[in-house]
Amino acid sequence: MSAGRLPCAILGAGGYIGQQFARLLADHPAFAPPRLIGRDRGRRRTLEDAWVLAEEPPADLARRPIEPATPARLAAQGIRVVFSALPSGTAGPIETELARRGIAVFSNAADHRLDPGVPLLVPEVNADHLALAGPPRAGRGLLVTNPNCSTTGLVLALAPIVPALRPRAVHVTTFQALSGAGYPGVPSLAIVDNVVPYIPEEETKIAQESVRLLGRRRGRTVVDAPFPVLASCARVATRDGHLEAVTVEAGRRASLDELERAWAGFDPLAGRPLPTAPHPPVERHPGVDRPQPLRDRWAGRPDRARGMAAVVGRVRWDPPYLRFFVLTHNAVRGGAGGSVLNAELAAERGRLGSGRE
Ligand SMILES: NC(=O)c1ccc[n+]([C@@H]2O[C@H](COP(=O)([O-])OP(=O)(O)OC[C@H]3O[C@@H](n4cnc5c(N)ncnc54)[C@H](OP(=O)(O)O)[C@@H]3O)[C@@H](O)[C@H]2O)c1
Structure with missing residues (x-):
């Protein structure tokens, strides 16, 4: 794992998988507490307002706002890793744009799962498929998906x-x-x-x-x-x-x-x-x-x-x-947890660089 915690964000933070991401990332050793990104609903909404899981929301994140943000804005704010819980269809172009701007994207959505050059990963099963993304290059992002x-x-x-x-x-x-x-x-x-x-x-x-x-x-x-x-x-x-x-x-x-x-x-x-x-x-x-x-x-x-x-x-x-x-x-191993584990694998393999909060 890298020395400092990497700045990260959750896309679709108000949804079922987004909330699982918040739970798993609240005190993660490799990733800083995430920014919470959602659609513009025309009014302020916190994670606590959106919460529907049976478990309690993480205390440190509960009152954080879920706000809209473009890929350009996230890149300008120094976000290095994005966990995507966007609906399939919506996710595709947004994730491509984030990766183009140098961000590492770990997605739950189906859009890019079968794209050539995009690793579809379950680390215990096919960790070596991470190499499908090609060698790391400065300024180039990464797009990794987990399956259905x-x-x-x-x-x-x-x-x-x-x-x-x-x-x-x-x-x-x-x-x-x-x-x-x-x-x-x-x-x-x-x-x-x-x-x-x-x-x-x-x-x-x-x-x-x-x-x-x-x-x-x-x-x-x-x-x-x-x-x-x-x-x-x-x-x-x-x-x-x-x-x-x-x-x-x-x-x-x-x-x-x-x-x-x-x-x-x-x-x-x-x-x-x-x-x-x-x-x-x-x-x-x-x-x-x-x-x-x-x-x-x-x-x-x-x-x-x-x-x-x-x-x-x-x-x-x-x-x-x-x-x-x-x-x-389904929402942990088959969803948010699968993406977090993929990100941990990428960090271990030196694909995320090092970071500071
Ligand atoms: N549920 C599972 O077990 C599971 C497992 C594996 C993979 N997945 C995949 O994970 C993704 C999320 O699924 P989910 O079950 O969490 O769905 P969900 O509960 O419907 O959540 C989707 C979230 O995305 C938000 N959103 C929609 N368009 C957006 C945009 N343009 N910008 C920012 N946020 C946006 C929605 O906001 P609003 O609340 O404002 O509509 C909603 O909060 C899907 O691609 C799904 O196929 C789900």
Whole structure:
């Protein structure tokens, strides 16, 4: 980590992911307390006014205003790192402009995820893809994305076992929490007493992003993983935590013991100075009825990494089919926490320089 804390800002600070960013960045060792950026609503609004999370807002940031600011203004004010929680569509041109002005952008939005030259990262899975951004150059910014909230949990669970199974195909059915749609999200009368078997664009995102994340980097390009990921996505009436039922059709007969050892031994960031990294990143729950959103969404150790671990359970191996469930906190591991971890990785690799508050 760099010596001084880097000046940073959150875009879309009043939204669900923006508030998670505020929680995670309030006392971060590498990033100074963030500036909070939002749309011009024609009246003063603080983080506390916008707050909708179940956890309390961070005391140091609660009364900070959420204000509009252009990329030019943020660059002129010395902001070095931007965490973007803008809606997809809105995010694209703003993030491009920020990077053009020398700012490092860590985005949750879908707009740039599949762009050549933009790393799509889950650090435990494909940290080497950071090199897709090319060598650091003075004055040039950086654009790094994290995947769709369901994709993150899926690839965390798959990465340790893919070498042993050499999948022919992966099938996943998701049970996705309401907060995945942001705030205010899905109308209550559309979801109470209901399950909605459709989330716009989600199945395509999971298919495309998973094979890219599990793919192999060749120089400045990625060769996608050589198997299809077939997703069926449903919205359910839970608040946070996406549950996924996964079936891997294996191309190789590993033993169950080999698979369990692969999950248990998976901690590629162990010993590295990334404060938000969970150790281990995949927790294997032995319970017959776990993981559950209500009970397992905050998995992750140490304390700063709460909500950052994927929980795998209900493992069944009937060769060639491996079946299991995986759960992740969509707004933390699958959202803001994923971006913060990407920024920590970039800082560790010297991509953010050093800074002073
Ligand atoms: N929710 C999740 O679990 C999740 C997980 C992974 C990725 N994502 C992605 O993360 C992004 C944010 O999602 P979210 O769930 O936080 O959505 P959200 O709750 O709707 O929040 C979006 C925020 O962006 C603000 N905003 C809109 N246009 C803006 C602009 N031009 N300048 C500044 N602020 C602007 C909105 O302000 P107003 O309040 O004034 O409208 C709102 O506060 C999306 O791209 C989403 O796809 C979400």
